Amino acid sequence: MNIPKYQNIQEAHDRIRMHIHRTPVLSSTGVNAIAGSTLYFKCENFQKTEAFKYRGATNAVILLTESVASRGVATHSSGNHAAALARASQIRNIPCFIVMPRTAPKNKITAVRSYGAIITFCEPTLDDREKTLEKIINLTDATFIHPYDNFNVICGQGTAAKELLEDHPDIEALFVPVGGGGILSGSAISIKALNHHIKVYGCEPDNADDAYQSFKKGRIIPSVNPVTIADGLLTSLSELTFEIIRNHVDEILTVSDDDILSAMKIIWERMKIIIEPSAAVGIAAVMKNPHLVHGKKAGVILTGGNADLSNLPFAEK
Amino acid sequence: MNIPKYQNIQEAHDRIRMHIHRTPVLSSTGVNAIAGSTLYFKCENFQKTEAFKYRGATNAVILLTESVASRGVATHSSGNHAAALARASQIRNIPCFIVMPRTAPKNKITAVRSYGAIITFCEPTLDDREKTLEKIINLTDATFIHPYDNFNVICGQGTAAKELLEDHPDIEALFVPVGGGGILSGSAISIKALNHHIKVYGCEPDNADDAYQSFKKGRIIPSVNPVTIADGLLTSLSELTFEIIRNHVDEILTVSDDDILSAMKIIWERMKIIIEPSAAVGIAAVMKNPHLVHGKKAGVILTGGNADLSNLPFAEK
Numbered sequence: 275m276n277i278p279k280y281q282n283i284q285e286a287h288d289r290i291r292m293h294i295h296r297t298p299v300l301s302s303t304g305v306n307a308i309a310g311s312t313l314y315f316k317c318e319n320f321q322k323t324e325a326f327k328y329r330g331a332t333n334a335v336i337l338l339t340e341s342v343a344s345r346g347v348a349t350h351s352s353g354n355h356a357a358a359l360a361r362a363s364q365i366r367n368i369p370c371f372i373v374m375p376r377t378a379p380k381n382k383i384t385a386v387r388s389y390g391a392i393i394t395f396c397e398p399t400l401d402d403r404e405k406t407l408e409k410i411i412n413l414t415d416a417t418f419i420h421p422y423d424n425f426n427v428i429c430g431q432g433t434a435a436k437e438l439l440e441d442h443p444d445i446e447a448l449f450v451p452v453g454g455g456g457i458l459s460g461s462a463i464s465i466k467a468l469n470h471h472i473k474v475y476g477c478e479p480d481n482a483d484d485a486y487q488s489f490k491k492g493r494i495i496p497s498v499n500p501v502t503i504a505d506g507l508l509t510s511l512s513e514l515t516f517e518i519i520r521n522h523v524d525e526i527l528t529v530s531d532d533d534i535l536s537a538m539k540i541i542w543e544r545m546k547i548i549i550e551p552s553a554a555v556g557i558a559a560v561m562k563n564p565h566l567v568h569g570k571k572a573g574v575i576l577t578g579g580n581a582d583l584s585n586l587p588f589a590e591k
Numbered sequence: 592m593n594i595p596k597y598q599n600i601q602e603a604h605d606r607i608r609m610h611i612h613r614t615p616v617l618s619s620t621g622v623n624a625i626a627g628s629t630l631y632f633k634c635e636n637f638q639k640t641e642a643f644k645y646r647g648a649t650n651a652v653i654l655l656t657e658s659v660a661s662r663g664v665a666t667h668s669s670g671n672h673a674a675a676l677a678r679a680s681q682i683r684n685i686p687c688f689i690v691m692p693r694t695a696p697k698n699k700i701t702a703v704r705s706y707g708a709i710i711t712f713c714e715p716t717l718d719d720r721e722k723t724l725e726k727i728i729n730l731t732d733a734t735f736i737h738p739y740d741n742f743n744v745i746c747g748q749g750t751a752a753k754e755l756l757e758d759h760p761d762i763e764a765l766f767v768p769v770g771g772g773g774i775l776s777g778s779a780i781s782i783k784a785l786n787h788h789i790k791v792y793g794c795e796p797d798n799a800d801d802a803y804q805s806f807k808k809g810r811i812i813p814s815v816n817p818v819t820i821a822d823g824l825l826t827s828l829s830e831l832t833f834e835i836i837r838n839h840v841d842e843i844l845t846v847s848d849d850d851i852l853s854a855m856k857i858i859w860e861r862m863k864i865i866i867e868p869s870a871a872v873g874i875a876a877v878m879k880n881p882h883l884v885h886g887k888k889a890g891v892i893l894t895g896g897n898a899d900l901s902n903l904p905f906a907e908k
Contacts (some may be wrong), residue, residue, distance in 0.1 A: 319863045320863055324863060539900065542865060542900055543900060546636045546637060546641060546864060546865040546866075546896035547863055547864055547865065548859060548863040548864065548865060549863075579863035583856065583859060583860060583903070583905040584905050586900070586903055586905070588900040588901050588903070
């Protein structure tokens with residue numbers, strides 16, 4: 275297995291730097307008071323396409339050879355990777371084919387289309403997504419860019435934690451949401467290379483806890499029909515991301531959907547910034563485990579901001 | 592009438608600087624594309640107590656003499672001025688008496704109480720608010736800090752536009768919401784003193800258009816029973832704010848509640864930051880009058896972020 279090294283992440287950073295936003299790191303006295311620690315939030319909700327996914331997609335697209343690139347790129351995704359790949363493909367002016375379930379939210383379909391991608395709709399099953407993508411690739415010879423089981427994508431995702439540590443080298447822990455493991459594995463490589471004393475925590479919804487189970491058992495145990503409000507974290511680890519996570523991550527912490535909602539509300543109310551439910555899983559894990567960082571400085575990656583404003587989960591208590 | 596000069600705003604700035612946040616100025620490629628201009632948003636939604644009101648309240652509280660201050664401060668407000676005054680009074684550790692209508696939103700009551708203010712509830716009428724406040728002041732001899740009809744408050748509010756112009760001296764126009772006229776009059780004094788070529792636009796809901804009417808007729812014409820989603824802009828100009836506005840503001844622009852909602856949604860969706868409806872009135876006016884700034888640079892003051900998350904005005908189209 276070809277495992278990314280920190281040097282690959284450095285190279286990825288140099289490659290994508292002019293295309294991405296160096297996102298701000300924000301702090302809030304109010305949130306710190308609640309958490310009992312000093313937290314630095316890496317705001318990937320302010321990244322282009324509103325999620326860290328743009329880092330990995332951009333790195334992968336730039337690295338394609340001219341002849342391969344000219345045939346385009348393809349993926350199946352109902353979420354942030356689709357928008358990221360669509361926008362990244364514009365950098366090289368190449369076709370981008372996206373397979374989306376016909377049930378995908380309208381706003382995500384609109385976003386993907388606005389970046390010029392060609393959308394093919396499929397049934398909302400993994401089986402039909404994969405079959406439809408295969409057909410598209412057979413027809414077009416486009417290159418499949420997997421959302422996380424991809425060396426170059428992982429290297430791109432690792433640049434967010436690298437930037438955070440450049441801004442705040444004195445953090446003692448980092449909290450990162452984990453779905454398929456792209457941002458967690460990339461972050462862990464960066465952090466442990468730069469300072470192996472910093473604890474890296476993967477943070478996962480307990481209704482989609484394949485990373486927790488796999489980490490504990492030492493072998494991949496995929497989630498079966500996971501259901502969580504953190505819709506970006508439904509995917510399961512790949513062999514590649516699991517291999518990195520088992521070697522570089524200190525612990526996987528799980529949180530409930532209620533924990534996620536409370537944490538999301540704290541960020542919205544106290545920091546006046548919009549994050550999506552999946553992006554609240556890191557701060558939810560801090561709130562649930564304050565002893566891990568009590569009186570310390572810690573980083574938290576806010577992974578994205580694609581909340582559906584027409585269907586918000588805040589209700590009067 | 593004692594009219595603030597720019598020098599008074601400079602002095603206010605020096606006085607409050609250590610207590611306030613110098614709020615960031617944000618820009619968005621996506622919003623610029625929609626507006627056809629380059630917009631710089633002064634983010635007072637990130638100010639302490641989540642609104643520009645903290646600037647004016649802080650300046651007013653600091654300027655009280657020791658013996659006057661010791662008897663406390665008082666105001667009637669269901670909104671951002673109440674929270675601002677309550678928090679500002681903590682700087683001097685003096686009592687703060689707030690008269691709030693018993694119908695005020697729970698989250699605002701909680702915020703005001705969290706800053707240690709003593710709340711007296713009244714009926715939700717201006718008459719009962721004023722009478723209840725009078726009783727409180729008779730009992731306590733506290734000093735009434737009016738939300739906008741106050742020299743020192745206006746000087747404090749004027750520091751936001753001063754900071755914006757320090758960061759972006761090349762803007763050609765500034766858009767500022769107007770309710771009672773505190774932030775508009777303070778901003779206009781700063782802007783015209785620093786560069787009188789910069790256009791200053793007051794922006795007002797057309798269902799609460801007393802500033803528009805007063806500006807046009809040359810005399811104060813208060814709003815009667817105004818109804819608008821911009822609940823921070825229901826108040827009418829005072830003699831003092833009107834005098835400043837008629838002399839320093841170029842035009843009052845009005846927008847509908849639909850314009851306000853659309854603009855608010857653009858800011859939430861494109862910039863991933865939370866602003867309240869009243870804070871969207873400036874950008875709504877830009878969107879409605881793109882010819883005023885086409886191809887130019889302009890500033891917009893986002894006045895506050897106290898949106899009620901349990902009752903959001905976004906509905907599926």
